Amino acid sequence: MEIRIGIVNTGRELNFETDDSADAVKKSVAAALDSGATHVTFGDSKGNSYIVPTASLAFVELGTEDVRRVGFVA
Numbered sequence: 001m002e003i004r005i006g007i008v009n010t011g012r013e014l015n016f017e018t019d020d021s022a023d024a025v026k027k028s029v030a031a032a033l034d035s036g037a038t039h040v041t042f043g044d045s046k047g048n049s050y051i052v053p054t055a056s057l058a059f060v061e062l063g064t065e066d067v068r069r070v071g072f073v074a
Contacts, residue, residue, distance in 0.1 A: 040052055
């Protein structure tokens with residue numbers, strides 16, 4: 001699934017692919033915001049970690065979890 005994160009006062013967005021489900025990502029972001037945590041951590045499918053300050057989150061966009069089809073559709 002693709003995740004796109006907007007950060008306040010930054011011209012670029014953070015884009016990466018993750019193996020986590022959309023519900024798991026939603027719960028981790030919501031838990032960090034509800035608890036007043038200063039940072040939220042994300043992991044991508046390549047093993048990289050991203051630490052984003054919760055005060056700087058502009059948006060979190062979650063892509064679809066559908067697997068891309070290979071070939072032609074008739």
